[in-house]
Amino acid sequence: MMSTQEQQPPTTTDVDAPADVKDIEGLSSHVLIDVPRDEEKRLLKKMDWLLLPVLAFMYLCNALDKGNVGNAKTDGWDKDIGLTGNQYYILVMIFYVPFCLFGTPIALFIKRYSAARVLPLMMVGFGSMALCTAAASNFSQVFAIRWFLGIFESAMLPGVVFYLSTFYKRSELASRVGVFYAAASISGAFSGLIAYGVFHIDHPRYHSWQFLFWIEGAATVMFATFAWFWLPRSTSTWWALTEREKVLARVRILSDSSISVDEKLDITDAFRPLKDPVYWVWGAISFSLGVPLASVNNFLPQIVHSMGYSTVKTNLYTVAPNVAATVALLALTFSSDHFRERSIHISIALSTTIVGFIVLGAIDPVAKKDVAYFACFLIAMGAFAPSVLVASWYSNNTLSESRRAVTAAVMVALANSAGLISTNVFRAKDEPKYTPALITSAIFGATCLCLTLALGMYQRWENRRRNREQGVNLRAQDVETEALGRGKDAPAFRYMY
Template identity: 75%
Template sequence: MSDIKTIGAQDVEHLPTYPVDEKSDTERDTGREIDPQVQRSLLRKFDYAILPPLTLMYLANALDKGNVGNAKTDNWDTDIGLVGNQYYLLVMIFYVPFCLFGTPISMLVKRYSAARVLPIMMFGFGSMSLFAGIAKTFGQIFAIRWFLGIFESAMLPGTVYYLSTFYQRGELASRVGAFYAAAAIAGAFSGLIAFGTFHIEHSKYHSWQFLFWIEGERGATVTFAIVAFFWLPRNSDTWWMLTEEEKAVARARILEDSSVTIDEKFNIRDAFRPFKDPLYWLWALISVSLGVPLASVNNFLPQIVNSLGYDKLKTNLYTVAPNVVGTVALLILTFSSDFFRERTIHICIPLATTLIGFIVLGAIDPIAHRGVAYFACFLLTMGASAPSVLVATWYNNNTPQESRRAVVTAVMVALANSSGLISTNVFRAQDEPKYVPALATSAGFGGVCLLMVAGTGIWMRWENRRRNIEQGTGNMRAQDVPTEALGEGPKSPSFRYMY
């Protein structure tokens, strides 16, 4: 094997003179430039061998989570004897374990690797989706939705953390966006599948049962979970697909622009330390506020489209185009955010777009102005998903310690998902078909989120300039300082916010 001549990306000693934290216990690989050819080979392997299985896992997750909305348009609720607000209670109950179990399971992700924990969770939610097709009472569906919430709770935070151990900060949003696009496109697939299955006429089974079975893919989800368990690498150091040179470059890349140390031992007290910083409480409020419009779109888009006066077949077919456009918007925003290494403006744009969509839907008669109302549905989907991805990337980018990052991501995602409790409680049976109170509530939370994100971004820019002036470091940016030199995170003198 040839000598490894290119490992680290920057020599810490050659940076401008500013205070740098002492070295961690992890041996540093900085000191030489990264070979671009080796880096391209490494990224190709990450993109083609890690992202696709994670994306398929999340696609199955999203299909399982959202199919009750499509099933309701085929009278699933009346066929199993739901009355009053029981349907909305079933949608809501999913979020209780989803929020409660996300953080503890994410700690297991850090301790035992997402490559092992997430496939086990997939096995669980795949099993639950199969049971949904044969459940015929409120109690049975209630239990299934409860366990579904447990098994799906750590999928997003676990994956975001997992990807942050392979990709640098300026690469993370686009990869999480590509992964999260599975959830957005699931809405389109779910509508197409529902459109097809609702044409099925069977003397023994309802067409909505076929919807659950097809989207549960019978044993396919469970089988793929077993494959993913053995396929996904625990980390780059032990991955058989990488050469020794690629492993060294992978390590140097993470120390340069992602983490303080690699594979640090999990310390629960240290992992929760970021919450002593008021900034993380602000991110918590942002997560809660962005979660309301996101949950409203994810759970109730079929009902919103149904309010336009279409029958069950057209309703599900007409959810496809908005979800496809929303997926394209998500990818454009996340790739642009990585290209410009900018987060806050790219978060504000989709928040404003969705806000306009909710205002338009709430202000007009959807039947009398069907074209305008349907266009507003596109505005909802164009702005619903991107803020969730970019905010998660944002606080990940500014948390260089692995254990802290795993816990912060889990807590923030749990808070965002807790907003589903708000959304499901404001979409009430008595407000059908226009759901004006729910639309107004979603718009209000989205507007508050927009103001908080903009304010936080402005403060970060000001704080970076203040530190540069105080330390005499010119126009130093986040990417100018190796993350391994930031042992105390934002308290490190050399820390610069990635905004």
């Protein structure tokens, strides 16, 4: 049996802070939280296995239902429903309008009622829209469906980023969001494989692309029902945790994530970070990274198709770049958490995708298929990681739950609004090379790279300035987030960059 001492819940250790940091306002006399490492590892393992696979599959369904029109187009979907001119590109574009407008309002519901309840409901919605697309027969019907699809999908990414931040410490968030987000990058491979198999169906009454929408839409709705009952509203009410683990989970979040747990939603305070110039820079970064990301998400099948491959081969050849992108995403996010560093890792990914777009824009994709296909690997490998790492970056430095929920929604909305640019520069008249679109994607990627490096250098300088003025040598991980009730204004606050 456990001793009485062993049965006590983990508490903050009364270890004295270093002599040179004791007098800083906002820093408690105990700098670090002392929790049993073996118990913490068991708790992490339980959260990883019970939360991440479910969330990842939810996002896989999200990505499949959002991007399946790209695969359907390679099977003649656009011609079968009578699309002409730029109508296909308009349908891709219109999705982003409600996608940007509704993410923030829905994020407030997520904070108020929990992502575990709101996100499965949204999932039923976008799964139903996929089913409706199979029955749509003209431009107007698909236009309306894509509008509602944008509403239902708008809060998925910011909702999960916020949700995971209530379970994981700052030094664990990027890798967990990376595992979740890997579903988006691998979705390109899954959608290619699914389309490859489905497009072999030869039915006398129905088109092959209709089976694609039916299969993916039905799977989404069914899994949403499961997610509703499976996902916990919070660690304090999770059936899978013991009472001791619930206390440990709370202590962990207060040590390295939030200033409080399960705080009530304060709408006025939730929008306060938007007054800070640093968040405007994060907003510009989010917007600029969205253009290359949307280009890969929406048009990779068309880019591969421009090399002269058949419909079946096009869908098959999108698999390998997306698998490589997933590996790169996981490598960068796990490395970022290990080193507790964001800006340099983001810059590495951005540099990769910029080179890929430049190469694609500079060559003839038909004459130099091998080089063009290699460039597809580069644009995919660098497109996805910045979204995860930037989301982790501003979340790590936003210590209030309400502020973090709104910040994530606003930043993701800005990133998604960049899809309007991507879809407008990928024009039918530029097929098959899409040179203006590739150049535009490279320029926005380069802009994002410059902003990321500049903000990373500023935050490093600001941390050094505070240390110099206070006569200490503090890092972000040296101070409990619970002790930083004033957030960035607390003297002991240090940026996690």
